[in-house]
Amino acid sequence: xxxxxxxxxxxxxxxxxxxxxxxxxxxxSVGDIEIGHPWSRPTPPGTPMGVGYLVIRNHGDSDVxxxxxxxxxxxxxxxxxxxxxxxxxxxxxxxxxxxxxAGETVELKPHSYHLMLEKLAEPLKEGESIPLRLxxxxxxAIEVELSVQxxxxxxxxxxxxxxxxxxxx
Numbered sequence: 001x002x003x004x005x006x007x008x009x010x011x012x013x014x015x016x017x018x019x020x021x022x023x024x025x026x027x028x029s030v031g032d033i034e035i036g037h038p039w040s041r042p043t044p045p046g047t048p049m050g051v052g053y054l055v056i057r058n059h060g061d062s063d064v065x066x067x068x069x070x071x072x073x074x075x076x077x078x079x080x081x082x083x084x085x086x087x088x089x090x091x092x093x094x095x096x097x098x099x100x101x102a103g104e105t106v107e108l109k110p111h112s113y114h115l116m117l118e119k120l121a122e123p124l125k126e127g128e129s130i131p132l133r134l135x136x137x138x139x140x141a142i143e144v145e146l147s148v149q150x151x152x153x154x155x156x157x158x159x160x161x162x163x164x165x166x167x168x169x
Contacts, residue, residue, distance in 0.1 A: 026038065026147065028142055028143070028144045029142075030139065030140045030141075030142045031060070031139055031140060032058060032059040032060030032061075032064075032139065033056065033057070033058060033059070033060070033064060033100075033136065033139045033140075033142060034056075034057040034059060035054055035055070035056060035057075035134065035142055035144050036054065036055035036056075036057065037053075037054060037055055037147075038052065038053070038054035038132065038144045038145065038146045038147065039052075039053050039054070039146055039147045039148070039149050040052050040053065040117070040124055040130060040146040040147070040148045040149070041124070041148065041149065041150075041151055042123070042124050042125055042126040042148055042150070042151060043120060043123045043124045044123065045123050046123075047120070047123065048118065048119055048120055049116055049117060049118055049119075049120065050073075050074065050116075050117035050120055050124045051110075051114050051115065051116065051117065052069070052077070052108070052114065052115030052116075052117060052130075052132060052146050053107075053108045053109050053110065053114055053115070054107075054108050054115075054144065054146075055105060055106070055107045055108070056098075056100050056105065056106050056107075056108070057100075057104075057105045058100040058101065058102055058103065058104055058105070059103070060102055060103075060139075061102050061103075062102050062138060063099055063100065063101050063102055063138060064099070064100050064136050064137065064138035064139045065096075065097040065098065065099045065100070065136060065137040065138060066079060066097050066098040066099075066100065066134060066135070066136055067097040067135050067136060067137045068097070068134075068135040069115055069132055069133060069134050069135060070132070070133050070135075071117060071130055071131055071132045071133070071146075072121075072131060073117065073120060073121055073122070073124070073130050073131075074117035074118055074119055074120050074121065075118060075119035075121075076118040076119060077115050077116065077117055077118065077132070078093050078115070078116045078118060079093065079094045079097060079098050079113070079114075079115060079116075080092065080093050080094065080113070080114055080115070080116050081094055081098075081112065081113050081114075082111050082112055082113075082114070089111070091116075093116075094113075097137065098113055115132075117130075124148045125148060126148050126149065126150055127148060128148050129145040129146065129147055129148070130145060130146040130148060131143065131144075131145055132144050132145065132146050
C-alpha cells in the first residue's frame with residue numbers, strides 16, 4: 001500500500017510539473033521585465049502585414065520603453081496604437097516607443113497597442129511560432145515566440161465582458 005501511495009504521489013507530481021511547464025511556455029522574462037502570451041493571427045496569401053500582441057509587465061522600480069522589435073519573418077516591425085476619433089478608428093506608429101511604467105502592465109491587443117509586422121516574407125499560418133526580438137530602453141532585449149492563433153481568438157476574449165461599452169447613435 002505504501003508503494004502505491006508513493007507511486008501515485010510521484011505520478012501526480014510529474015503530471016503537475018509537465019502541465020506547469022506547458023502553461024509557462026508562453027511567459028518570458030529578463031530582469032524585471034516579463035512578457036506574457038505573445039500571439040499573432042494568420043494572414044492570407046499576398047497580405048504584406050501581420051500583427052503581434054502580448055502583455056508586458058514591469059516588475060522593476062524604473063520605467064522601461066519598448067523601442068523596437070524584429071523578426072526574420074518581416075522586413076520591419078513597428079509599434080502602433082489604435083485610436084478612435086469621431087467614430088473613426090485609425091492606427092498610428094509610436095515613434096518614441098511604448099513606455100511601461102515601474103510596477104505597471106501594458107497589454108498589446110486588438111484595437112489598442114500592437115506590433116505591425118511589415119513586408120512579411122510569407123504568410124503567417126495558424127499553429128506556427130514566429131520568433132520575435134523585443135528591444136527595450138532601460139532593460140535587456142527579450143526573445144519570444146508569437147503563437148499564430150485562429151482569426152477569432154480575440155473575439156472569444158471580447159465576448160467575456162462588455163460592461164464598459166456604450167452604444168452611441
